[in-house]
Amino acid sequence: MTAPETADGHNAPLFRATGAAPQGPPPELPPVPPWRRFRGSPPQPEPPDDDEAALRRLGIADAVPQLDQESCDIVNAALMLRRPLLVTGSPGMGKSTLAYLIARELGLGRVLEWNIVSRTVLRDGLYTHDALGRAQAIAAWRADPAAPIRADQELAAERQPPPALGDFITLGALGTALLPHARPRVLLIDELDKSDIDLPNDLLHVLENGSYEIPELVRDAMDSARVHTSDPEGAARVLRGRVECREFPVVVITSNGEREFPAAFRRRCLPLEMPTPTREQLLAMVKSHLGVLPADAADQVDRFVERVNDGGTHSLDQLLNAVQLTSSGTFRADAGGLKLLELLLRDLSKGR
Incomplete structure (x- = not known):
């Protein structure tokens, strides 16, 4: 499958960042320089x-x-x-x-x-070479009681070959x-x-x-x-x-x-x-991971965006964890649950 064309006749870009798998054969990449x-x-x-x-x-x-x-x-x-x-x-x-x-x-x-x-x-x-394992395998091969004690072709043919380097x-x-x-x-x-x-x-x-x-x-x-x-x-x-x-x-x-x-x-x-995701993108990410968009997801996204805009270090995992907890029905975003959310959405650059 080749890339579809745009209205002006040019090939449409292959990558659109939606994460959608191709329907049918995968698309062909552009010609190699x-x-x-x-x-x-x-x-x-x-x-x-x-x-x-x-x-x-x-x-x-x-x-x-x-x-x-x-x-x-x-x-x-x-x-x-x-x-x-x-x-x-x-x-x-x-x-x-x-x-x-x-x-x-x-x-x-x-x-x-x-x-x-x-x-x-x-x-x-690039690669690893288990030199010790190979040395042990060769030693075990040499100690095999079925090994011939002389260079006899018939006996040698019955013996297992030595361990391959690969x-x-x-x-x-x-x-x-x-x-x-x-x-x-x-x-x-x-x-x-x-x-x-x-x-x-x-x-x-x-x-x-x-x-x-x-x-x-x-x-x-x-x-x-x-x-x-x-x-x-x-x-x-x-x-x-x-x-x-x-x-x-x-x-x-x-x-x-x-x-x-x-x-x-x-x-x-x-x-x-890498740009910071927009509010729309964050809501889409929450929906893609949880399957549905919980009722309070927008509030959690807004809280997360506010903290990101204030500076510091924050992770998308923190947002997903917060939404997961509040949408499970066990914790609410008020009273004791609010303290837990503050902990989940803390500034990671402060060390704790």
């Missing part, structure tokens, strides 16, 4: 879906877009140019949710998440996203500003070339290896230790603005400042 074409092989099967994770993040799709038009334009530009999105903004305002919006709306399957901490290095996102290699979220899929995977690199100062620079080569090597497999005598991936029970065939994408993944990088990134890194990304 010549400088972003990759030729990875062998082709990978379609990725699995994770409807439960998308439902937790997005709820049920609503007709009200969750982003303004300018933000949608930036996302569509990143899709066209096959460039990562660098999403900044206040904590808890839906930066990481953007990856799930894109994945569901374009039918791109399960979102791959790489959560960054201060100790994270590039290899964590059995002890698991691709990380970034490494899995760069496999040669027919359609791009969605990769969420969450809170990159928490990383060591070197990680953004280390990412430059991978983001530019859409490929990486696994040195352990490069040195191995076998031309190909079957490795594990970040998808549940997923596996992939790697040729000569090198992975190259076929379609560059949709990369959503989030940052809470705790530090600046190098210019060379920012040059490879499209910046998106």
